[in-house]
Amino acid sequence: MSTIEVSGSDRTRTKEVDVRWVDADVHPLPHPGDGFLGYAPDGWRDRLAPRGHEISGVSARILDQPEANKAPTGKVDSYSPRGGPACSDPQFAAQQLLVETGMDIGILLPMGRDHRNPDYEHALKTTVNNWLADIWLDQHNQHRRWRGSISVTNREPELAAREIERWAGHPMMVQVLMSPQRPAYAFGDPKLDPIYEAAARHRLPVATHLMANLPYENSIKPVGVGGHFSDYISAWGLILASHLMSLVFDGAFDRHPTLKVVFVEGGFLWVLPLMWRMDAIWEARRSELPWVKRRPSEYVRDQVYFTTQPLDDVDTREEIAFTRWLDMAANLIFATDYPHWTYDDPKWALRRLPKELHPRIQHENATELYGLPQTVPALPGA
Amino acid sequence: MSGLLIDAAVQPFCRDGREIYDYMDEVNRDRGFPDVESQWYQAPGGDYDESLYGKGYPGSDPEIASRHLFEDDGVDVAILNPRTRGNLPDFQLNTAVCSASNRWLAHRWLDEGNPHGRFRGTIRVNPEDVPGSVAEIERWGDHPLMVQVGVPLQSRDLYGRPRFYPIWAAAAEAGLPICISTNGGAGLEYPPTPTGHARTYSQYIAFMAYNYVYHLLNILTEPLFKEVPGAVFVFSDGGAEQLTPFIWKLDTLWLGVRDQTPWVDRPPSEYLKDHVRLGFSRLDKPPGDSVPIVDWLAQTGKEDVVMYASNYPFWWRNHPDDLYEGTTKEQTEKVRWRNAGEVYRGVTAEAA
Numbered sequence: 001m002s003t004i005e006v007s008g009s010d011r012t013r014t015k016e017v018d019v020r021w022v023d024a025d026v027h028p029l030p031h032p033g034d035g036f037l038g039y040a041p042d043g044w045r046d047r048l049a050p051r052g053h054e055i056s057g058v059s060a061r062i063l064d065q066p067e068a069n070k071a072p073t074g075k076v077d078s079y080s081p082r083g084g085p086a087c088s089d090p091q092f093a094a095q096q097l098l099v100e101t102g103m104d105i106g107i108l109l110p111m112g113r114d115h116r117n118p119d120y121e122h123a124l125k126t127t128v129n130n131w132l133a134d135i136w137l138d139q140h141n142q143h144r145r146w147r148g149s150i151s152v153t154n155r156e157p158e159l160a161a162r163e164i165e166r167w168a169g170h171p172m173m174v175q176v177l178m179s180p181q182r183p184a185y186a187f188g189d190p191k192l193d194p195i196y197e198a199a200a201r202h203r204l205p206v207a208t209h210l211m212a213n214l215p216y217e218n219s220i221k222p223v224g225v226g227g228h229f230s231d232y233i234s235a236w237g238l239i240l241a242s243h244l245m246s247l248v249f250d251g252a253f254d255r256h257p258t259l260k261v262v263f264v265e266g267g268f269l270w271v272l273p274l275m276w277r278m279d280a281i282w283e284a285r286r287s288e289l290p291w292v293k294r295r296p297s298e299y300v301r302d303q304v305y306f307t308t309q310p311l312d313d314v315d316t317r318e319e320i321a322f323t324r325w326l327d328m329a330a331n332l333i334f335a336t337d338y339p340h341w342t343y344d345d346p347k348w349a350l351r352r353l354p355k356e357l358h359p360r361i362q363h364e365n366a367t368e369l370y371g372l373p374q375t376v377p378a379l380p381g382a
Numbered sequence: 383m384s385g386l387l388i389d390a391a392v393q394p395f396c397r398d399g400r401e402i403y404d405y406m407d408e409v410n411r412d413r414g415f416p417d418v419e420s421q422w423y424q425a426p427g428g429d430y431d432e433s434l435y436g437k438g439y440p441g442s443d444p445e446i447a448s449r450h451l452f453e454d455d456g457v458d459v460a461i462l463n464p465r466t467r468g469n470l471p472d473f474q475l476n477t478a479v480c481s482a483s484n485r486w487l488a489h490r491w492l493d494e495g496n497p498h499g500r501f502r503g504t505i506r507v508n509p510e511d512v513p514g515s516v517a518e519i520e521r522w523g524d525h526p527l528m529v530q531v532g533v534p535l536q537s538r539d540l541y542g543r544p545r546f547y548p549i550w551a552a553a554a555e556a557g558l559p560i561c562i563s564t565n566g567g568a569g570l571e572y573p574p575t576p577t578g579h580a581r582t583y584s585q586y587i588a589f590m591a592y593n594y595v596y597h598l599l600n601i602l603t604e605p606l607f608k609e610v611p612g613a614v615f616v617f618s619d620g621g622a623e624q625l626t627p628f629i630w631k632l633d634t635l636w637l638g639v640r641d642q643t644p645w646v647d648r649p650p651s652e653y654l655k656d657h658v659r660l661g662f663s664r665l666d667k668p669p670g671d672s673v674p675i676v677d678w679l680a681q682t683g684k685e686d687v688v689m690y691a692s693n694y695p696f697w698w699r700n701h702p703d704d705l706y707e708g709t710t711k712e713q714t715e716k717v718r719w720r721n722a723g724e725v726y727r728g729v730t731a732e733a734a
Binding site: 064065066180183185186187188189219220221222223224225226227228229230231233234235237238239241242243245246249250267269270273276277278279280281282284285288289310312313314318319322325342 | 425426535536537538539540542543571572573574575576577578580581582583584585587588589591592593595596597599600602603604623624626627628630631632633634635636637638639640641642643664665667668669672673677678681682697698
């Protein structure tokens with residue numbers, strides 16, 4: 001695999017192409033050759049010992065995706081000849097996702113790295129940020145197509161806010177990323193205000209994404225936990241629905257009017273009926289919610305974004321009709337979920353989304369939200 | 383107006399917290415246990431329709447409830463589903479409370495309070511006590527006015543799990559659907575949302591309507607309908623507005639990992655019409671004409687599973703006219719009585 005570089009050493013002469021596709025959900029992992037633990041903060045390197053499954057190499061997921069024992073999470077063609085997990089080789093990933101699939105910019109969301117101990121989790125997130133910034137955003141970003149997420153722990157909001165400050169000036173870090181799982185606080189809890197203040201101060205959206213379905217990273221659900229991958233993951237959107245209710249009813253959007261929240265890979269159709277119910281409850285019980293000054297649906301439409309993957313594999317006309325009822329042209333952002341097996345191919349996805357929304361979903365909403373350029377350097381072979 | 387009207391969710395109350403003790407068996411009569419009230423998430427200002435306070439406990443007088451439901455709202459048959467106490471840690475006491483609830487309901491509401499014959503009842507059982515639940519269903523299964531079995535929404539495990547199948551089989555054997563609904567918030571429960579305890583009542587009440595989704599998706603994934611083909615589940619609290627988004631997710635993922643659930647031999651959504659019903663109220667539908675209601679109801683067959691539910695006497699109580707604007711005549715009939723008539727025995731024949 002040759003290195004994907006912009007042609008020549010003088011970037012000013014490089015041909016620029018218009019940004020037509022932004023992929024808002026790409027999952028890089030450390031390659032064994034990256035020396036990941038070397039990126040740990042002082043005093044932590046020896047304490048970040050690998051967990052059991054990282055030694056054995058067996059999938060630790062308690063609700064397993066198809067043939068999990070063969071291909072832990074990646075789609076089968078996403079493994080680099082350099083070895084390592086899927087999407088751990090930035091050059092191979094760039095070739096596959098940017099050159100062959102045609103994504104112009106990929107937003108990187110490292111997954112995992114939650115921990116029972118909040119200090120330990122903070123150290124892990126810091127390590128991830130140091131590694132991502134070096135390997136993906138610097139060493140292998142000559143094409144300036146990768147953008148990063150600042151991973152933080154929301155169980156130590158003050159530490160998280162400091163981590164946001166540490167990266168806020170980095171030109172390639174475009175959002176904050178925190179886990180929705182095992183929440184110490186629902187997202188609207190005032191205890192998370194330091195995170196939102198720091199993010200809003202630097203115009204960084206706050207994204208959330210499933211971190212893993214490892215046993216210790218899963219919370220008990222209100223009436224019991226799903227028994228199979230299909231029912232467990234199908235209900236996943238309810239966690240985000242509950243966080244969204246908390247953001248609205250606990251007044252977070254009112255306290256942070258410029259805050260933007262991105263719900264990644266959690267579905268988006270449920271948002272429409274959720275807005276109906278929140279609006280109706282708010283109408284009926286406004287006197288108890290003096291801090292919720294606007295209709296709940298107005299906050300959602302102004303401050304919340306949803307990525308499109310995974311689209312449902314159901315009757316396309318019905319799916320498109322529902323998305324039209326949702327009427328959220330400004331809030332939907334395309335994502336592939338590369339390199340996971342639940343990947344949405346862009347051509348397949350477009351057929352399932354209303355035509356009039358394509359430009360907004362493909363790139364316009366993302367470039368506005370993340371402050372991305374309108375053009376990027378052309379890649380060889382693209 | 384389109385024939386009958388069956389109200390699938392009415393909650394009868396005791397006159398006061400003491401009345402249930404008159405129906406407790408002797409062994410348990412001196413025990414102490416909480417009332418059916420929500421202890422932790424009571425609505426500020428009260429859980430019930432303002433107009434119903436003042437003349438005893440709201441929903442506790444069969445005569446007054448009859449007037450509101452049958453005369454004012456034009457209901458023909460009302461399904462009564464009392465709350466018990468959620469999961470009391472002492473499972474024998476919990477079963478005894480359920481038995482008392484059944485004796486009380488049969489006496490006060492289905493006999494004394496039922497001169498018009500329009501009330502129907504729910505056999506309350508304790509799912510943590512499988513043999514006790516089966517015995518209770520066998521005890522009441524022949525009662526002509528008991529039309530469903532009732533269990534708490536707030537469970538410790540999802541109801542598709544095999545340990546519960548003997549209860550579902552006993553219900554199916556007796557020709558009774560199983561109603562899963564929010565119970566008194568007085569037992570052992572997990573936090574009501576997947577993000578923990580809600581800080582506001584608004585989030586609590588908004589999210590509780592969605593917890594049925596966890597049960598529904600699990601019921602459609604485990605080998606339940608293979609083992610108990612006659613089982614029918616009623617989620618009377620509603621939440622139908624989320625049915626399509628989540629059943630589409632399940633249809634999609636079922637296809638991807640169907641080797642893990644070989645007993646589910648068709649898309650899960652295809653089981654809905656024969657095995658699932660949802661209470662339907664104004665909170666469960668699009669507001670006004672924001673989406674075309676006829677198409678919305680038809681999507682993933684919602685029109686085949688929703689049943690009118692007044693939720694009397696709660697503050698979000700519904701009146702029948704809240705529901706039908708813009709629906710077709712056929713959809714209106716399904717909501718008013720046809721969908722209920724398919725799962726509740728005897729309610730359409732005796733109603734007129």
